[in-house]
Amino acid sequence: MKDRGLLGAPSARCFVATATILTALAIFVTPQSFAQQPSPQPKAPKQQLKQPGQRVPTESRTAPDPTAQDQPPIVYSPWSKVCGKATNLPDDKEACATIREARLQTGQFVAGAALIEQHGEQKKVLRVTLPLGLQVKAGTCVLIDNTRAMQEPYLVCLPNGCTSDFEIGPDLMSVLKQSQTLLLQGINFQGQLVSFSLPLADFAKVNEGPPTEPRR
Numbered sequence: 001m002k003d004r005g006l007l008g009a010p011s012a013r014c015f016v017a018t019a020t021i022l023t024a025l026a027i028f029v030t031p032q033s034f035a036q037q038p039s040p041q042p043k044a045p046k047q048q049l050k051q052p053g054q055r056v057p058t059e060s061r062t063a064p065d066p067t068a069q070d071q072p073p074i075v076y077s078p079w080s081k082v083c084g085k086a087t088n089l090p091d092d093k094e095a096c097a098t099i100r101e102a103r104l105q106t107g108q109f110v111a112g113a114a115l116i117e118q119h120g121e122q123k124k125v126l127r128v129t130l131p132l133g134l135q136v137k138a139g140t141c142v143l144i145d146n147t148r149a150m151q152e153p154y155l156v157c158l159p160n161g162c163t164s165d166f167e168i169g170p171d172l173m174s175v176l177k178q179s180q181t182l183l184l185q186g187i188n189f190q191g192q193l194v195s196f197s198l199p200l201a202d203f204a205k206v207n208e209g210p211p212t213e214p215r216r
Contacts, residue, residue: 014141111196
C-alpha cells in the first residue's frame with residue numbers, strides 16, 4: 001500500500017461532487033468487528049445477512065444521509081482499545097486496535113475507524129469502514145480537522161460496509177492525537193458527497209493507555 005501523502009490547504013478535500021500494511025489483522029478488525037461492538041441504544045431487529053466474506057452489490061443498499069432532517073441522531077461509541085496476537089503475523093506479534101464507531105439510534109451502523117498498530121512497528125494503519133450504498137470506484141477520503149486529506153480505494157466490501165486502509169507514520173500519528181475531528185467521506189450513487197464525522201476526543205488517552213476491551 002503506497003503512502004499517498006497529505007493535502008495541507010485549509011480547504012483540503014479529496015472529492016468534488018458531480019451532482020451538487022496490516023491486512024492480516026482482519027482476523028479481529030473488519031467491517032464485521034465494528035458491528036460486534038456494543039451499541040449504546042437498543043438495536044433494530046436484525047436483517048438476514050449473506051455469508052461472511054461474500055461480496056455484496058452496493059447498488060442494493062442505501063447509505064445513511066447525515067444531512068437528512070428526519071434521520072435519528074447519531075450515537076457514538078467511546079474510543080476503545082483491544083489487543084491480541086495475530087497468529088498469521090511473523091513471530092505471533094501482538095497488535096492493538098483503537099476503535100470508534102457511529103450508529104443511528106436504531107442500531108444501524110453508520111461509520112467506523114480503527115487505528116491498528118503492530119508491536120515494534122513505527123508505521124500504523126487507519127482502517128476506515130463506510131456503509132454500503134456508496135460508489136466503490138470513488139474510494140474513501142479522510143480529513144483531519146478539515147485541513148489534511150488522504151484518499152484510498154476500497155479494499156473489500158462485506159455485508160456491514162466497505163473498508164479502506166490509510167498508512168499512518170509518526171508525524172501523522174502526532175497530528176491525530178492533537179486534533180478534534182476525523183471526517184470520513186464517500187460519494188453516493190447520485191454523485192453527492194456524503195460525510196461522517198468521528199470526534200477524536202479521548203483518542204490519544206485511550207491509544208496510549210492499556211486495553212479497554214478483553215484481550216483476544
